[in-house]
Amino acid sequence: MTGFDFSLIADHSALLLTGAAMTVYVVIVSFVLAFGFGIVVALLSFLPGAVPRAFLSAYSIVLRSIPFIIVLFIVYYGLPFAGFHLSALLVGILALSFYKSAYYGEIIRAAIVALPRGQFESARAVGMSPRQAFVHVIAPQLVRGLLPPSTNMTLTLIKESSVLSTVTIGELTYQGMVMQGATYAPLECFAAVSGLYWALCAGTAWIAGRLERRAGLAQKAAIDRNPLAASFLSFERPKVRR
């Protein structure tokens, strides 16, 4: 029982990789759902009226103050109680998406608020509907501001998906525990699991970095051609003029 046994990891690599693949699947689906719902939530928060506002603040406060594992248990044990019988995987993905949507929604809302109000107005003034203004004028400008916080949030999403192991979803953490049950070698198991989580997070960060560079490129090209423009990158009107 002495020494770190790499052969154990090699023997169980297929199992761990299956788990990692499941984690990737869960994360991608949850990300799409959570981000989509986050957009809806963020847009709802701009509607006038007390009802959507009260609903959204309740939603946000509740989701952001309850640990994810509790939300998961409530959904997992609550849905059958309410007469819905869904697979554990579906329930897990829905719970994770729902939970994360509060966070993505907050990020998206902050990015919209940070845009000058005149951007929306000038789109409306030329006759665009609110939806057209969002699609053609607001959304494209959000990409740059959204990328860094969304990346962080998505790294958290990857890590939080490990909680789904508690409801028998065969993702990475779950398979790590299966391996541990078979080998009684927790150190090897969880070191391997950690390595795989690191790889998933590093891959995600790498992709995000590429996207960030590309989003900045169009503007950077124009700035490079113009030294004056480079001096006020922030689009502010320069305060001192000569």
Next chain:
Amino acid sequence: MSASPVLRVQGLSKSFQGVPVVQSIDLDVHKGQVVAMIGPSGCGKTTLLRCSAGLERPDRGFVELEGQPFGHERHGAEIRRQSPRQMDRMRPKVGMVFQQLNLWPHLSALDNVVKPQVVVLKRTRAEAAERARTLFTQLGLSAKADEYPYALSGGQRQRVAIARALALDPALLMFDEPTSALDPELVAEVLAMLRSLASGGMTMVIVTHEMNFAANVADRLILMGKGRIVEDRPARGSVK
């Protein structure tokens, strides 16, 4: 139909948090008129423009564009609010050039002018680009078509904003202090451009502090104070 003023404002009032900002304004602007609007800061000039352009809902009163109700409709004694969709259809009739211009920074100068034509008027990209290039040639912007807004000078940005409004073939152009954010040497440039738009027959309402402009280009001078029109008289430009 031809007798209808391009812009008619009747009994328009607007308050913010109970403070009246614009009070019972009546105003007719006829085709080809150039109206300069002058008044102390805070007297409600911007608010009047915004209400006329349908960007702000007046508390009371009516706006008509070329004889068509904009914002509220009268059906006998009943007053009906137009739906946002109805208002969106009318909006391209009024070209608004904001004080901060509000160009879209993620689009090139040309695309700033192309986008609204494609999205709102459903022109093809080719048609829209042709219209934009024609305007850019007229406004001396041809060399800047592919630049992004922050790579443009203040005067060039101003012209892009004007081209964006003109491309939708508005019946009326409204400017909110078009020269206030500019270097003094650019002011003359913008004034010259407004003059050439005026001689081309464009109907315009221009909020300005440039007495020079008001005296020489406008046909009509409106002085505002405390939310009301205190004087409305022909300007010297009317004898041009």
